[in-house]
Amino acid sequence: MSTYKENSVQNFFPSEDGNAEERQQFMQLIEQLITGVDDLKNPDGVNLLGEKERSKSFYTDLIQNSVIPSNSTDQKEVNEHLLKLLHNHPYHSKYFLTNILPMASTPGILGMITAFLVNGNNLWDVYGPAGAEAEVRVISMMSKLVGYDPQLSGGYTTWGGQGAIFTGLRLAIAKFAPNAPRKGVPRNLYTFCSESAHYSLFKSMEATGLGSDHLIKVRTLADSSMDTEDLRLKMEQVISDGGIPVYIVATTGTTDAMGIDNVQLIKQTAEEVSAGHGMQRPHIHADSALGGFFAFFRQYDFAGNPLEFQAPVLNALRQINNRMQHLSLADTLCFDFQKLGQTPYSTSLFLVKNAADLQLVDLAEEETPYVGHRGYGDYHTGYTLECSRMASSISIYSALLAFGVTGYQRLLAQFVEVNLEFRETLRREVPEAVIVNDLNPAIMTLFRLYPDKQNNFEAELSGLCSHAEIERANDLNAQLFEVLGQNRDRMFFGDTKKHLVVPTTDNQDTTLYAAKLFVISPYTQVSHIPEIVAYLKQNIDSVFHSYADALQPIGG
Numbered sequence: 001m002s003t004y005k006e007n008s009v010q011n012f013f014p015s016e017d018g019n020a021e022e023r024q025q026f027m028q029l030i031e032q033l034i035t036g037v038d039d040l041k042n043p044d045g046v047n048l049l050g051e052k053e054r055s056k057s058f059y060t061d062l063i064q065n066s067v068i069p070s071n072s073t074d075q076k077e078v079n080e081h082l083l084k085l086l087h088n089h090p091y092h093s094k095y096f097l098t099n100i101l102p103m104a105s106t107p108g109i110l111g112m113i114t115a116f117l118v119n120g121n122n123l124w125d126v127y128g129p130a131g132a133e134a135e136v137r138v139i140s141m142m143s144k145l146v147g148y149d150p151q152l153s154g155g156y157t158t159w160g161g162q163g164a165i166f167t168g169l170r171l172a173i174a175k176f177a178p179n180a181p182r183k184g185v186p187r188n189l190y191t192f193c194s195e196s197a198h199y200s201l202f203k204s205m206e207a208t209g210l211g212s213d214h215l216i217k218v219r220t221l222a223d224s225s226m227d228t229e230d231l232r233l234k235m236e237q238v239i240s241d242g243g244i245p246v247y248i249v250a251t252t253g254t255t256d257a258m259g260i261d262n263v264q265l266i267k268q269t270a271e272e273v274s275a276g277h278g279m280q281r282p283h284i285h286a287d288s289a290l291g292g293f294f295a296f297f298r299q300y301d302f303a304g305n306p307l308e309f310q311a312p313v314l315n316a317l318r319q320i321n322n323r324m325q326h327l328s329l330a331d332t333l334c335f336d337f338q339k340l341g342q343t344p345y346s347t348s349l350f351l352v353k354n355a356a357d358l359q360l361v362d363l364a365e366e367e368t369p370y371v372g373h374r375g376y377g378d379y380h381t382g383y384t385l386e387c388s389r390m391a392s393s394i395s396i397y398s399a400l401l402a403f404g405v406t407g408y409q410r411l412l413a414q415f416v417e418v419n420l421e422f423r424e425t426l427r428r429e430v431p432e433a434v435i436v437n438d439l440n441p442a443i444m445t446l447f448r449l450y451p452d453k454q455n456n457f458e459a460e461l462s463g464l465c466s467h468a469e470i471e472r473a474n475d476l477n478a479q480l481f482e483v484l485g486q487n488r489d490r491m492f493f494g495d496t497k498k499h500l501v502v503p504t505t506d507n508q509d510t511t512l513y514a515a516k517l518f519v520i521s522p523y524t525q526v527s528h529i530p531e532i533v534a535y536l537k538q539n540i541d542s543v544f545h546s547y548a549d550a551l552q553p554i555g556g
């Protein structure tokens, strides 16, 4: 029987009783959106079809013209407005090669829809039992995957890899200064990460009030991993100046170059230095937001190779796996499912080796008058920085079930395979584009141009170049960024202005610029590489030409 009533506010909502008529209406609206996006798809370019004039006054025009309609709008018409938002939007076609910006997988999207259908609040299992159940399940699954004891570990879904780094810092402060949550943060606490670490820790230092001057950057090696001897020196320095090292972020998979810090060595170094001064070891967070997903190979039978990966791919995966094997030594971890987990934003999972640590930052009963601490309900996340939380764990749960271990292994292996093919083809066809993260088997490649097509990378690393010389090469690379950026609707590449910090002959550290290809679309295949490299070669040639022209005196 139909419950549909003309002009009822109930028409804005899904049905109460599950009747077929309202379900049909709902399904039609969803179909309208999906069909609308399908009609915009264009596998020969990067962006969806459609017009979008991004004039200089684009945003000011929007501000001027936007107003809430005084009357209700039919959802079919609203859907047309929604679809217009998507016109010319970047889409993950085979030419989407820019950064760690994945497509949301079907299991990931369906998990989100499931969560939205009941709209539970993941703050408390009385309000959001589905989210609580999914969260406990995925924490256990991922704990087992990395080698944490699932009986002792804990965690929750949070606002990004940055949120995980932030909470790691909250735990670190609370471990060293148990009164800090009430009395405030002492002034002599210091944290450490490498020069290639994500800027999340920088931000967290500001937000906790420690101040980013208390973040000590540790030098990196040529493979973008942390130089633990420099960590030792800098920890000693901090201590001798009266400071206390409380937190070290070990980046296990840098965002640009996939450098993987050696967590075992970092932990050992930290233990030695701290013990030498009768101090407690700093809290160690492995920032595995991006790279942690390679833990899916922890149990892979590399000798038997059941998924029949080709030798170079197998070899690359083995190397990555070896560098990742000490993840479980870290006190906390992060899995950004919105990255290699293939779920929509935001679905980051913060994992804590010892769940009891969370009590250090939990709220007391008298501070939570509305929720938790009742005779009913067993799961109340008073330790999160968020109050209300979306049940993004349901999307993660969906993806983990659908992909399974082998699904993730096959996907990641495909990314690695395509990237290996790119490196090989680039080396052959465009030798003047020097690969500068070649020490890291990965899903991305950084490449750098040099004036006079002279490979200066080794010299740069060894501190044999002047600041001016490096700047000249950086300028050339910036020109390539511009050219590629202008044409990003054809192929969408990434770039970085901070690949490695290097010393110079004039004792001024500086950074290297590099263009980037990131294999992130499941639609980019080995067979597309010749075309992609030919396109790059064309653009690189034109950059060299205009560079040479600019060096000619006018009229000469």
Ligand SMILES: *Cc1c(COP(=O)(O)O)cnc(C)c1O
Residues within 6 Å of the ligand: 100, 159, 160, 161, 162, 163, 198, 200, 251, 253, 254, 255, 287, 288, 289, 290, 336, 348
């Ligand atoms: C992406 C990334 C972050 C930040 O994650 P968000 O989810 O964007 O907050 C932190 N660390 C690393 C290594 C990352 O790759």
